[in-house]
Amino acid sequence: MMEALSGFDTLWFSDGLEYAGRARVLDALQSQGSVEVYQTAANVMAIAPATYADNVVSLSISRALPGQAREVVLQAEGRDPAGNARILATVPAVFEDSETTAAAEISLPAELRARISRFTIAGQRSAGATTLVDDALRRREVALVGGRQDQENLQLLSPLHYIEQALVPTADLIDGTLADVLPANPDVIVLADIATLSEAETEPLQEWIEKGGMLVRFAGPRIAASDISRAEEDPLMPVRLRAGAAAWAARCPGANPRHWHLSGIPHPFLG
Secondary structure, three states: HHHOOOOOOEEEEOOOOOOOOHHHHOOOOOOOOOOOEEEOOOOOEEEEEOOEEEEEEEEEEEOOOOOOOOEEEEEEEOOOOOOOEEEEEEEEEEEOOOOOOEEEEEEOHHHHHOEHHHHEEEEOOOOOEEEEOOOOHHEEEEEEOOOOOOOOHHHHHHOOOHHHHHHHHEEEEEEEEEHHHHHOOEEEEEEEEEOOOOOHHHHHHHHHOOOOOOOEEEEOHHHOOOOOOOOOOOOOOOOOOOOOOHHHHHHHHHHHOOOOOOOOOOOOOHH
């Protein structure tokens, strides 16, 4: 298109940012006539997507041109419990003299962190001064509910021990009874080898599931020894359970163990 024109001058309104091919376009314009550039005196800033690790939110910002040392304020924005848009937290970030990048870190409670929808650079009105927040910033809340444990039981025998070890790096854990954890409205509730629930526990748990909650059940000795979801399907079990090992062996004689008779044959267990 530019080849079809000749002998013109250009007024270029620039945002001050460097784009690929910018020099080539400028050379082409200057070959046709004078180029006059209008550019804001403000140093353009941008914020990178937030990252989350070890309970700390890390933020990184940059400016188009190096300059004097300067402190800017980063704002965490979201909605308060009433649903109103608010600035939930602020943190300063400092550009050192002649540097074009700056960083900041902020540690927030899980409930507050889950409400953040964006981070912005205070006083900057541009798309680059805002970064939206996705689920990567939010650690899921998982409620762990186990049966009563004997205080003398070994930790490794606890039905919750290995579940906790697997979830600690990626989730915020809530411990307690169902009555304790349901009001917190966690993302997931895990029942570890709990065979029966009282009516006072079943009804609110079913209501929570119907509203979108996720229930995960882990089987163990208690569930294996119970009659839950065998004759009739339990609404809080994903499937009906088959009969126990003794009943299975009675129905399938071939499943009974066979014994070796090693009389007179040398072996480690002789005698």
